[in-house]
Amino acid sequence: MTTQAAAEPEHYRLDAAASTFKVQAFAGGLLSAFGHDPVFGVNDFQGEVQFVAGSFANASLKLVVKANSLAVVNDIKGKDRQDIERTMRNDVLETAKYPEIVFESNNVAVSRAANDRFRARMIGNLTLHGVTQKNISLNCDVTLTAEGVRAKGGFALRQTDYNIKLVSVAGGTLKIKNEVKGAFDILARRAQ
Numbered sequence: 001m002t003t004q005a006a007a008e009p010e011h012y013r014l015d016a017a018a019s020t021f022k023v024q025a026f027a028g029g030l031l032s033a034f035g036h037d038p039v040f041g042v043n044d045f046q047g048e049v050q051f052v053a054g055s056f057a058n059a060s061l062k063l064v065v066k067a068n069s070l071a072v073v074n075d076i077k078g079k080d081r082q083d084i085e086r087t088m089r090n091d092v093l094e095t096a097k098y099p100e101i102v103f104e105s106n107n108v109a110v111s112r113a114a115n116d117r118f119r120a121r122m123i124g125n126l127t128l129h130g131v132t133q134k135n136i137s138l139n140c141d142v143t144l145t146a147e148g149v150r151a152k153g154g155f156a157l158r159q160t161d162y163n164i165k166l167v168s169v170a171g172g173t174l175k176i177k178n179e180v181k182g183a184f185d186i187l188a189r190r191a192q
Helices: 078-092
Strands: 008-023 039-042 044-053 060-066 070-072 100-112 117-128 131-144 148-158 173-174 178-188
Touching: 008 148, 044 173, 044 178, 070 078, 100 131
Parallel strands: none
Antiparallel strands: 008 039, 008 044, 008 178, 039 070, 044 060, 060 100, 100 117, 117 131, 131 148, 148 178
């Protein structure tokens, strides 16, 4: 094996079916005690991770989320669930106009935490609602397994940074706060 062949990055594909990815919004305003803090499951995403084995050189991540795939996963029933999902798709994310959410890294730093466990910091561009924010930082714990690469972490973002209008009802006495939080536990399997 030549040195050049040894330095070729390995490719992994994200496996949405073996992963969990959630985003939570929070109610605010005078009537927030009566509102919901909806948790949305991200059900359709794909992407690729690549890095040179053993060194994590040339590491990168590309993640593409189908915006229309977000669905309420916490205990909100019936009409409220339907109204929240419709509002999220039509008024907040405007999924017909902006069907994809894309994160693409341009800098990845990895440090070893234990034998097959690492801490990663990915910096990249996030395109959401037609707006691209640069130098978004994403931190996660990474584990190398027989299945592939598993990454667990969280993030927060402000909706107004992406020109998303904040939803309110009842004359503004119940509204969704600007910051939403996400959590993920994503498996990437070695590409064939």
